[in-house]
Amino acid sequence: MTTSSFDQEHASYNWEDIRQSIYAKTNEDVEKALIANKPDLEDFKALLSPAAEDHLEGMAAKSRSITQQRFGKTIQMYIPLYLSNACANACVYCGFSHDNDIKRITLTKKQVLEEVKVIKDMGFEHLLLVTGEHPAACGFDYLKEIIEVIKPNFSLISIEVQPMLQKEYEQLIDLGLHTVYVYQETYNREQYKSYHPRGKKSDFSYRLETGERLGRAGIHKIGIGCLLGLEDWRTDSFFTALHLDYLEKTYWRTKYSISFPRLRPHAGAFQPNHEVNDRQLAQLIMAYRIFNPDVDLSLSTRESKVFRDNMLQLGVTAMSAGSKTEPGGYAVYNQALEQFSVADDRSPDEINQMIRSKGYETIWKDWDSGMMG
């Protein structure tokens, strides 16, 4: 039944117990997880564990084969459009934090259309709208207007903005919104507040229950994830998978996606508490694929060329390309302030060629706004 919430389920787990149980996984547990027909959350823990670090090659083979069986040799392409860096939150790790003395920009409709023109010329059909969390500057009303204006230009529109109410999501879905990305950043309830001291985002439960509001609103796809580098990534990823499992079972008409934002250098001075290296990120991505054959796994331009080029065969199904992470970055302003620095700065065309050279097909369009009535 759907009366319970994930917040309640989450509260029934103890962070430290989970962490210890992951670190206690053995070589045998990993081997068992690798041959399981239907890996469960205990198997996922094993695949996340330090013990699995000696099994990356086996994990890679399995992850590649599952991904190809489910998705074929394809990579979906999307591009972010940063609309605003205005933000009322004070996330200690973020370049957009209210506490940072940066120039705040919210694009006008006219400016957005200038950006859209450049993005369309690059060939994109899937667009991700991004804003800071500032209800007055770039809240629901603003987004609604922007979606109305740009909808004719794109076949799939997604957003990564502040969590909203169910009725607000319903209205945006009616306008053609397809996917919403909301990252919990960390599932560690005790530590959450230290990263998000003020603003609406400091409410752990409200953010955690965004998935439920989206599911009830009938969204097509939900993207979740944690910010790698804040807390122990293995434990945080277990809770992300628990969240995924809950949402898949409860809002079973919706598709899901996992992203892997990893802390990179930015305008603030925050350094990762628990750094995640390339081997570990690869392990995590492959662990997800082995655990869940159907979930979309997305890798942004935060990651390096070499890493992206190799991981696209080992579990990843969606990639951004040509991204500018500052509002106006495509056409309006030459130089504002970006949220994070891009590690892969190749053009979409170059990335398309790279994907094809590996024998994969680049998917530019996988939806049609006409399908939403």
Place this chain on the structure above:
Amino acid sequence: MSQLKVGEYTFQSRLFTGTGKFASNTLMEEAINISESELVTVALRRVELNNESDDILRHLKHPRINLLPNTSGVRTAKEAVFAAQLAREALDTNLLKLEIHPDPKYLLPDPIETLQAAEELVKLGFVVLPYVQADPVLCKRLEEVGTAAVMPLGAPIGSNQGLQTKEMLRIIIEQSKVPVVVDAGIGAPSHAADAMEMGADAVLVNTAVAVSPNPVQMAKAFKMAVEAGRMAYEAQLAQKNYGAEASSPLTAFLD
């Protein structure tokens, strides 16, 4: 072995049984007793509602046994709701096995009427266990309207064909948030054990016991098979190894 929870009810036994087709009510009682089944379904239409010493019920008076009245015989949601209310009044239980099969030949359940009736019965406070096709989407729809379990079929009622719907049952078990009871088609203890090993929460067996030349011994065999299957599921089966080793390193770029 873990207990089974269905709504507010908990059960030690994961073998649900039926009361039809036995050669005598005495034999039925003996078979059900040896099966240690705690949930026994009885067709409302077979019970003499105004007779406190109804013969079937008299043979089911045992502290371990919960009655699970079923609506077998109704053809629409409306009839099912009416029958359910009669059953609740007569047998003093909110438990209800919802069966709507308008087709008199194979007794296959009508998904549309079943979903409608389930929604209404849940609102009326019934603990609803619907008998349905092994249809994963229908099972999720039933869960959403608040049924306490789902009871997908393995094969047509009374056919003893085993788990013909196995791949669909696998998906239902994977996705369900309520107990999955495999109902109908289970013709041998090995079928029951198979369902339990897959992770079904319980099975309901009637014909295979009732029409066996030795129903009592067969009931015991089913009890053992259900327990064995559940124990194996909880212990976790060893997996077949399909793993292939990569011939060239896929992860060299990480070095």
